[in-house]
Amino acid sequence: MRDKSLTEKLLSPDVLAPFAVGIVFILGWDLLVRIAGLPPYLLPGPLLVIQTLIENWGDLFSSLTVTFQITIVAFLTAAGSGLAIAILFTINKWIERSLFPYAVVLQTTPLVAIAPLIIIWLKENTFGALVLCAWIAAFFPILSNTTLGLNSVDRNLNNLFTLYNASPWQRLIYLRLPSALPYFLGGLRISGGLSLIGAVVAEFVAGTGGSKSGIAYQILIASYNLQIPRMFAALLLVTGLGIVIFAVLSLISDALLKDWHESAVNPNQ
Amino acid sequence: MLTAQRLIDPPHLSSVFGDSRVTSSSAYSSSTSYKDVAPTVILDRVSKVYPSGTIALQDVDLSVKQGEFLSLVGPSGCGKSTVLGLIAGLSKPTQGDLQWAMPEFRKDLAFVFQDASLLPWSNVEENVRLPLKLAGQSKKQTQQAVTEAIALVGLKGSEKAFPRQLSGGMKMRVSIARAIVTQPKVLLMDEPFGALDEITRNRLNEDLMNLWRQKRWTVVFVTHNIYEAVYLSTRVAVMGVNPGRIVDDLVIDAPYPRTEAFRQSPEFGQYRRQLAKALAEGME
16 A cells, blocks of 8 residues: 555656656756767766766766765754754844844855854864854754744634643643644754755865865865866765765654644645 | 434433423523522623733723523624633723622633634543643543533533544534543533534523533633623623623523423513613714
8 A cells, every 4th residue: 555655756847847856957968068079178978077077977976975974964064053052032022033044144144254253263273163154054044934933823722821820831742842843844954954055165265185185075076186086076975965864854844743733734635 | 423412312311301300490590590590700880901001991890699590692892702801810800899709719710712622632632631630630630520421411422532633513512521530519611512504503692501410510601692691691780881780780680491382482582672772872
């Protein structure tokens, strides 16, 4: 039964349509390169990119794991701190009023501009510096989404909890947090991609070499050396990781919301 | 399928009402019966003005007698729901006094909201359990009460369903089960059946009436439907707008159990006309 629904899922328009677009895009790309006779240092064909990826898999993949570590630590820290601070905001409106503008400042300051500073300040701990940069990119959507969710509790349900003398703690656990869950998960989906971007941007600025260099460093070096196919291969890996992160977060979100939230409800159920 | 079920199955009903049916119908057959009954809650010249300056209620005098089924009827914006909110303690009167003649009743009240107001992330069972859970009782302690309340509203078999899988009528039944799971003494209902179709509404009316007769709650029932009010209530208070006030207070002197025959009777029509007249006056 489950297998059948999985096959059905894979053959559904949701999967087939983007897959077809991808095929058309790659074919078009290949044709363009062949017909226009573009040299690989301008635009390598898709086959060459794949070939380069396979040849350099060891190098590139180990770099990707470095970037992935930064991303995942930053993402989890952002999720935890975003949730905790959002809860703090709802406990006391004054905390929200005094701190929220600074959260906005954090969000609107260009990461590229402050990343060098952070890397200089934390020069003893490059990993920490890169995580901090990625955290700055990922933190705000979770905070703002979760705060919105915690404040979007149905008024009648709020009255109901008042009527039954619910403690603030009960109200938080049984009412506000579940109400905020779809918002929080929406924030996570945005922040998953942003923490990857944050990590890559920070790596670009840091330019760390040596064995512990991330995928951004590989892209940078490849572009300096005009190894454009290698650059594309690295880019492909980053993009792939971004898609995987998004897909995993979507699956988690759907699993948590499938019983009750419109965004995840299966219409055939 | 489940919407067709009754709040109480007929065999169960007969056992519940076995002896009491006769006495209860005779007790309610006379309008004087509630004159001697002690009031539960008294509103004494109560006014409510919202911060925006809107006068929701002005000088409302209302005494809710113990065990009566009191309906508040009135057009939109007459402050029916405000009265209910005041009784529930969800807001405070700006002027006047709201007194509980029996303070112990104050803790034993339950509220049924206009839209069922269920927790969408909890199934039927957990929704019904909520008041007991908030009172700090464990799952084990509450299981029997929850099962009973669900059976009483005719939702046996739907314990694990989520609110989105239920029809409007079933959601309202869950909401009623949640209200009665605490064994309340006072039941406040804010247009509970306003959004339901007529057949479902009639069925729920009948089931509510049976439950009320069985459980002896004091019910304050807000509606804008005159038919519903006459059919269910021992007394109907008519409210008027601008400002919200009580314009008429009518005892519905008809025996229970009330049936379709009562709806067709001339006295039903008379009550209805009298209420409609009072409503029209209240609009002026």
